[in-house]
Amino acid sequence: MSSDAELQGDLSPSRVRDAVLLRDVVFRYGKREPVLRIPELRIGLGESVFLYGPSGSGKSTLLSLVAGVLQSTAGTVQVLDQAFDKASAATRDRVRGSRMGYVFQSFNLIPYLSVRQNILLPCELYRERLRHMREGSLHAEVERLAQRLDISALLDERPSTLSVGQQQRVAIARALIGYPALLIADEPTSSLDANRRDEFVALLLEMVEEARQQGNATTLLYVSHDMGLASHFSRTLSLSEINQASQPEGGRAAA
Ligand SMILES: Nc1ncnc2c1ncn2[C@@H]1O[C@H](COP(=O)(O)OP(=O)(O)OP(=O)(O)O)[C@@H](O)[C@H]1O
Ligand SMILES: [Mg+2]
Numbered sequence: 001m002s003s004d005a006e007l008q009g010d011l012s013p014s015r016v017r018d019a020v021l022l023r024d025v026v027f028r029y030g031k032r033e034p035v036l037r038i039p040e041l042r043i044g045l046g047e048s049v050f051l052y053g054p055s056g057s058g059k060s061t062l063l064s065l066v067a068g069v070l071q072s073t074a075g076t077v078q079v080l081d082q083a084f085d086k087a088s089a090a091t092r093d094r095v096r097g098s099r100m101g102y103v104f105q106s107f108n109l110i111p112y113l114s115v116r117q118n119i120l121l122p123c124e125l126y127r128e129r130l131r132h133m134r135e136g137s138l139h140a141e142v143e144r145l146a147q148r149l150d151i152s153a154l155l156d157e158r159p160s161t162l163s164v165g166q167q168q169r170v171a172i173a174r175a176l177i178g179y180p181a182l183l184i185a186d187e188p189t190s191s192l193d194a195n196r197r198d199e200f201v202a203l204l205l206e207m208v209e210e211a212r213q214q215g216n217a218t219t220l221l222y223v224s225h226d227m228g229l230a231s232h233f234s235r236t237l238s239l240s241e242i243n244q245a246s247q248p249e250g251g252r253a254a255a
Contacts, residue, residue, distance in 0.1 A: 018078065019045045019182050019219035020066055025075035026245075027058075027065060034073070035061050037245040041237075045181075046212060048205060048220040050230045053239030059223045062239065063186050066221065067102055068092030080181055098128035101175030101183040101218075105190055107167050109159035109174075116142055116155040119173045129178035132216055145173040148207060164191050168200065176207060179216035183208065186223050194228065201232045 020043040027036040035058045043049050053059050064070040065077055068084045069092075077084040082095050096102070101122075109118050119142050123129045133141060146152040149169040159167055168188060175183055185204070189197040201222075208218045222233065230236045 017045070017081075019043050019047070019080060020221065021076070021078040022065075022072075023076040023078075025065070025077060026073045027061060027070065028073050029061075034245045036065070036243055038062075038075075038242055039244065041242055043219060043221060045219055046217040047235055048208060048233045049222065050233035050236045051221060051223045051239055052225055052227055052230065052236065053243075054225060057239050058243060058245070059225075059239055060186055062243075063184050063221070063223055066182075067100060067184055068096050094126065094128070097122060097126035098131075098178075099181045101177075101180040103168075103171050103175045103183075103185040103188040105187045107159075107171035107188075109167055109170060111158065111160055114156050114158060115146075115151065115162070115170050118159060118170055119145065119155075119177055122174060123178055129180075132179040141177060142173070145176060149173055149203070165196060165200075168192070172204060172207075176211075176218075179211055179214075180218060183218050183220045184223075185220070187225070189224065189226070189229070197226070197229065198232075201229050205232055 020041065022038050022041040025036060025038045025041075026034050028034040051059060051062070061070065065072055065084070066079055068079065068087070071077075071092075072085050075085065080095060080099055082091065084092055087095075110121065113121070120138070123138060130138065142155070143152065146155055149172060151166055151169050151173065154162060154166060154170075159170060162170065168191075171188065175185075189200050192200060205220070208220055211218050220233075222229075
């Protein structure tokens, strides 16, 4: 199911139109009421989308479906032209590892690896991730990202010696290495104050724009409940508007 041929064939650029296409998607945890019922969600290649919704409304669940960590209960989930609703876990892992960057609220840096090793990790795990890089440019790419994110002096440190803001920038470098086709961010700014939050999002979008200018379009799906960030993005989506599942107690009311 997850051979190179299958991946390469399905991911050839000419066949990829939408980065993300969901149709009639239902997702439920076990036998509980569905958390998501989404008739349609379409994200075009190269779009930067801000998705907001109250706590508990299903934002992280939706991102997990798009990242292929979870599989829909019903409906079509097409991501980078792969049918995630039908693909094996191994195929979904490979697509995620080789073509996506993912930044979580907790940055999930590996404590016993240096900053440099953390940034290189996706490339160590998934060699296909290097397909957009010139031979031998990997370490130069780490230096470039580190310089851009102002963490060059920290490359040989352990994450535990870094400030939260610095750790967050390491997580961004790790998500951006190898020019991922899809970058998914789940509330990565919730531990920052408003000024630093805006700075962070502006920098992230600048880096996505730079990649685009070099011919590597990155589609960005950014989730937050902080509407103040919406103006940075090319499109804003309300999860409550696209999701027809009834919300859990307090779901819609929360900030
Ligand atoms: N592993 C799980 N098992 C069962 N229910 C879950 C699980 N994860 C989430 N849920 C439920 O699914 C609903 C949506 O959760 P989700 O984490 O997607 O919300 P969210 O919008 O990301 O919230 P927040 O803004 O607080 O991160 C919630 O009611 C939650 O309790
Ligand atoms: Mg969440």
